[in-house]
Amino acid sequence: MPDIKVTPLGAGQDVGRSxxxxxLGGKNIMLDCGMHMGFNDERRFPDFTYIAPxxxxxxxxxxxxxxxFHLDHCGALPYFTEVVGYSGPIYMTHPTKAIAPIxxxxxxxxxxxxxxxxxxxTSQNVKDCMKKVTAVTLHQSVMVDSELExxxxxxxxxxxxxxxxIRVGSQSVVYTGDxxxxxxxxxxxAWIDKCRPDLLISESTYATTIRDSKRCRERDFLKKVHExxxxxGKVLIPVFALGRAQELCILLETYWERMNLKVPxxxxxxxxxxxxxxxxxxxxxxxxxxxxxxxxxxxxxxKHIKPFDKAYIDNPxxxxxxxxxxxxxxxxxxxxxxxxxxxxxxxxxxxxFCVVGTVGHKVLNGAKxxxxxxxxxxxxxxxxQYMSFSAHADAKGIMQLIQYCEPKNVMLVHGEAAKMEFxxxxxxxxxxxxxxxxxxxxxxxxxxxxCIPIDVSLRLLKAESMKHNALPPDPKRSRVMxxxxxxxxxxxxxxxxxxxxxxxxxxRHFVRFTSTLRMEDPGPSSxxxxxxxxxxxxxxxxxxxxxTDGSISVESVLVKxxxxxxxxxxVYVSWDNQDEELGSYILGLLQTMGQ
Amino acid sequence: MDSWSDDDDWFYESIKRYDLLLMFDFSSPVKxxxxxxxxxxxxIFEEENCRNEMSCFSLPKKLxxxxxxxxxxxxxxxxxxxxxxxxxSVIQVKILKGTNTMLASExxxxxxxxxxxxxxxxxxxxxxxxxHSELLSPKLAHNKLDSLAMVDTNKKxxxxxxxxxxxVKGKIKTEENEEESVIIxxxxxxxxxxxxxxxxxxxxxxxxxxxxxxxxLHSAQPFPKTQWTLSSSFLSTSHIAxxxxxxxxxxxxxxxxxxxxxxxxxxHTLSCEKGKDICSRSAKRNIPKIQFCPSKFxxxxxxxxxxxxxxxxxxxxxxxNIFVHDGHHRSSSTCENITTDHVWYKNSVMSACDNxxxxxxxxxx
Numbered sequence: 001m002p003d004i005k006v007t008p009l010g011a012g013q014d015v016g017r018s019x020x021x022x023x024l025g026g027k028n029i030m031l032d033c034g035m036h037m038g039f040n041d042e043r044r045f046p047d048f049t050y051i052a053p054x055x056x057x058x059x060x061x062x063x064x065x066x067x068x069f070h071l072d073h074c075g076a077l078p079y080f081t082e083v084v085g086y087s088g089p090i091y092m093t094h095p096t097k098a099i100a101p102i103x104x105x106x107x108x109x110x111x112x113x114x115x116x117x118x119x120x121x122t123s124q125n126v127k128d129c130m131k132k133v134t135a136v137t138l139h140q141s142v143m144v145d146s147e148l149e150x151x152x153x154x155x156x157x158x159x160x161x162x163x164x165x166i167r168v169g170s171q172s173v174v175y176t177g178d179x180x181x182x183x184x185x186x187x188x189x190a191w192i193d194k195c196r197p198d199l200l201i202s203e204s205t206y207a208t209t210i211r212d213s214k215r216c217r218e219r220d221f222l223k224k225v226h227e228x229x230x231x232x233g234k235v236l237i238p239v240f241a242l243g244r245a246q247e248l249c250i251l252l253e254t255y256w257e258r259m260n261l262k263v264p265x266x267x268x269x270x271x272x273x274x275x276x277x278x279x280x281x282x283x284x285x286x287x288x289x290x291x292x293x294x295x296x297x298x299x300x301x302x303k304h305i306k307p308f309d310k311a312y313i314d315n316p317x318x319x320x321x322x323x324x325x326x327x328x329x330x331x332x333x334x335x336x337x338x339x340x341x342x343x344x345x346x347x348x349x350x351x352x353f354c355v356v357g358t359v360g361h362k363v364l365n366g367a368k369x370x371x372x373x374x375x376x377x378x379x380x381x382x383x384x385q386y387m388s389f390s391a392h393a394d395a396k397g398i399m400q401l402i403q404y405c406e407p408k409n410v411m412l413v414h415g416e417a418a419k420m421e422f423x424x425x426x427x428x429x430x431x432x433x434x435x436x437x438x439x440x441x442x443x444x445x446x447x448x449x450x451c452i453p454i455d456v457s458l459r460l461l462k463a464e465s466m467k468h469n470a471l472p473p474d475p476k477r478s479r480v481m482x483x484x485x486x487x488x489x490x491x492x493x494x495x496x497x498x499x500x501x502x503x504x505x506x507x508r509h510f511v512r513f514t515s516t517l518r519m520e521d522p523g524p525s526s527x528x529x530x531x532x533x534x535x536x537x538x539x540x541x542x543x544x545x546x547x548t549d550g551s552i553s554v555e556s557v558l559v560k561x562x563x564x565x566x567x568x569x570x571v572y573v574s575w576d577n578q579d580e581e582l583g584s585y586i587l588g589l590l591q592t593m594g595q
Numbered sequence: 596m597d598s599w600s601d602d603d604d605w606f607y608e609s610i611k612r613y614d615l616l617l618m619f620d621f622s623s624p625v626k627x628x629x630x631x632x633x634x635x636x637x638x639i640f641e642e643e644n645c646r647n648e649m650s651c652f653s654l655p656k657k658l659x660x661x662x663x664x665x666x667x668x669x670x671x672x673x674x675x676x677x678x679x680x681x682x683x684s685v686i687q688v689k690i691l692k693g694t695n696t697m698l699a700s701e702x703x704x705x706x707x708x709x710x711x712x713x714x715x716x717x718x719x720x721x722x723x724x725x726x727h728s729e730l731l732s733p734k735l736a737h738n739k740l741d742s743l744a745m746v747d748t749n750k751k752x753x754x755x756x757x758x759x760x761x762x763v764k765g766k767i768k769t770e771e772n773e774e775e776s777v778i779i780x781x782x783x784x785x786x787x788x789x790x791x792x793x794x795x796x797x798x799x800x801x802x803x804x805x806x807x808x809x810x811x812l813h814s815a816q817p818f819p820k821t822q823w824t825l826s827s828s829f830l831s832t833s834h835i836a837x838x839x840x841x842x843x844x845x846x847x848x849x850x851x852x853x854x855x856x857x858x859x860x861x862x863h864t865l866s867c868e869k870g871k872d873i874c875s876r877s878a879k880r881n882i883p884k885i886q887f888c889p890s891k892f893x894x895x896x897x898x899x900x901x902x903x904x905x906x907x908x909x910x911x912x913x914x915x916n917i918f919v920h921d922g923h924h925r926s927s928s929t930c931e932n933i934t935t936d937h938v939w940y941k942n943s944v945m946s947a948c949d950n951x952x953x954x955x956x957x958x959x960x
Contacts, residue, residue, distance in 0.1 A: 212617045212671035258607060259607065384666060394672070419677070421719050422678030422718045
């Protein structure tokens with residue numbers, strides 16, 4: 001049976017780096033190429049030696065698929081192409097292709113300029129890498145080569161995130177990447193059709209989590225902001241240009257309007273320009289409400305949220321500011337932070353992950369004093385809040401996805417084996433599906449049944465149908481078609497014998513088998529024939545058995561009895577090759593009777 | 596799935612009403628909530644094909660950390676630690692804290708099923724053995740130390756099980772008038788077991804060491820066609836040393852009547868609530884639940900009548916409803932959902948409803 005092989009790459013128990021090797025139908029596909037943000041050395045990259053110990057990897061990997069622009073899914077891609085040397089096809093959605101280089105460059109800057117790392121990919125590496133990328137559209141079937149086909153499905157989660165369906169021959173796999181089964185304020189919910197893949201691959205992090213509702217996390221955010229501005233404090237929200245900033249702005253705008261709040265809310269101008277452009281370009285990737293709103297007005301044309309000016313930093317009184325970059329490692333957000341941190345009435349809300357070494361990471365670890373390059377020391381008395389707004393599916397979501405696409409097997413990657421035991425049992429109980437949970441570096445082999453789709457000739461179908469309908473109805477009776485499998489060019493068709501002969505341009509030959517039995521039965525041969533008729537009728541109740549001109553016939557099988565009254569009778573049994581089974585059975589029956 | 600416009604008002608108002616609010620949706624309704632230790636909780640879900648799924652989750656860090664550090668903690672999710680399925684439909688469970696052992700009274704089982712909650716190497720909650728007894732699907736009560744009381748519908752005896760050795764260590768013969776009624780047991784102190792007559796609301800207190808009846812308490816308001824249940828303040832305290840001072844007994848009827856009594860002064864009702872505001876539907880579906888707040892505040896909570904949890908202050912004779920958690924059904928239209936269980940965790944409450952929701956919340960005092 002053909003197998004599917006899956007190897008999650010990585011080292012140890014890490015869950016922060018997605019990179020999965022998939023082999024099916026002789027093709028090797030890399031699913032995501034993420035970086036582990038917690039490590040500063042080679043451990044941050046996937047261990048590519050699993051693919052091949054040495055030599056160019058292009059010959060071993062038929063294509064790379066990137067699900068979305070988060071760095072734990074694409075952060076190692078420039079390294080893979082420009083340092084390791086992969087030069088094969090890379091696929092991702094259009095928004096991912098547009099946004100990934102921005103995040104890669106941001107990350108590179110932090111690593112090199114802030115942390116002083118030398119062995120890192122360069123800006124040029126990022127640009128060269130992205131030149132190799134082919135962008136795909138949702139639901140568009142893309143042939144990587146003559147055998148390997150891929151298709152992207154909407155995943156929600158972030159702008160441009162996709163789940164990928166991959167097919168080679170009759171085998172198919174769906175890789176989810178990160179996805180979200182419930183819509184949020186600017187993105188829709190993940191969706192996939194009932195594609196019935198041989199295997200569904202998902203991150204196990206989600207399968208073992210029950211997520212707190214998004215409304216509660218938003219409520220927590222609004223509560224913290226409101227409490228801060230109520231005491232006259234200022235709220236700084238460092239954000240990335242793209243991602244949750246838009247979501248939080250929509251949230252605050254709605255709240256401010258409902259509560260009739262007058263405290264000013266600002267966003268950094270650079271944030272809005274870039275975001276606006278990308279949302280305009282990829283409006284079809286947002287949800288219906290956003291699309292409808294955008295037709296009427298600009299994405300950032302809010303009533304209560306206005307562009308920020310640096311001069312406002314020292315304004316008295318409460319305010320809320322969205323500023324980039326998201327990890328407080330440079331730019332406006334850091335400038336504002338330095339001014340506001342010493343005031344205990346103020347607050348900073350970190351809505352995302354911060355790389356080690358950044359000011360964001362330090363404050364999240366409780367640092368009360370931050371020293372900068374110019375020996376400036378800033379006391380951190382402001383309240384520090386860490387919130388997660390990422391839109392991930394959870395255990396309930398993965399069960400829903402399994403229901404949607406009806407895979408034949410499920411695989412959960414990047415998880416602890418012990419914790420997966422119960423989940424495997426639950427998936428088995430609920431869906432009767434096998435669930436695989438390979439450790440990083442461990443290969444799972446999934447057996448799939450070979451399924452070759454063929455055409456069937458209408459004539460053959462009609463003939464079988466007539467035969468089936470002529471018999472009394474019986475839902476348990478199997479429906480069997482006898483035909484000839486004709487492979488012509490690239491099509492395969494089951495057709496009846498005559499059609500096949502015509503197709504092949506050959507004459508049909510008939511083969512008839514004859515066997516002779518000796519039987520002791522005194523009396524006329526017609527009487528012997530009568531006895532044999534009753535016997536055959538009794539055994540072949542569903543068949544049309546008749547006696548005509550002294551010969552018993554069942555389909556093409558003929559039984560003829562010859563001999564005088566006192567002589568041993570000769571029973572001739574003959575049949576066409578297509579009734580081999582029936583003929584052999586009747587022969588055996590008569591032989592037994594003869595004995 | 597949230598409806599943005601319908602829920603907005605409720606969530607905006609909740610900003611002032613709650614210090615903490617976490618909401619979760621599961622794929623099956625939760626039947627029982629039992630804390631395993633300070634950091635984890637076991638949820639037993641409604642049965643499917645006569646078996647219940649039992650899952651152990653780590654508690655969200657936002658719930659467990661000290662309030663002053665809550666801001667630096669972004670984790671607000673349940674994480675699955677282990678899971679399994681019961682042998683039969685679960686009637687009641689008790690977790691023996693610190694031993695990773697769960698005892699379950701199950702339908703049609705004479706005795707108890709024992710389940711092991713794994714700690715490290717396995718993710719399966721598995722059935723280890725059955726403690727056989729003559730009691731069919733018994734009701735359970737645990738004194739937080741080493742005794743488990745079991746009572747069944749035969750009501751001839753209360754069996755006391757040593758939870759360290761899993762052997763029967765004593766029996767209490769109930770009095771004649773109790774043999775005809777349904778009895779619910781609950782410890783009111785480490786060695787005092789209360790047996791509540793569900794029809795009359797009267798509670799007989801037995802000393803488990805001598806197997807003798809010490810006293811009897813009655814609810815203030817006998818009410819026809821109601822069922823009663825009880826809880827004690829002893830059960831809510833986390834430290835045994837503090838428990839000795841805890842002497843409150845709470846009685847709750849399916850008509851919404853709440854009585855708080857002091858076991859040292861059985862004739863006097865400390866506080867009472869006549870339950871005018873609660874619509875009683877629990878007789879058809881659930882037995883309602885009453886719980887005392889574990890902190891020093893004179894607070895108790897009730898559930899099982901509708902989708903809400905009610906918190907009362909019983910510091911005066913006229914009990915006062917001070918908070919209603921109505922998050923399980925945020926619409927003002929009538930709703931057929933009912934809360935299935937609720938428990939206190941420090942100053943927060945964890946509540947479950949049959950609409951698949953589980954909430955962790957702390958109202959603003």
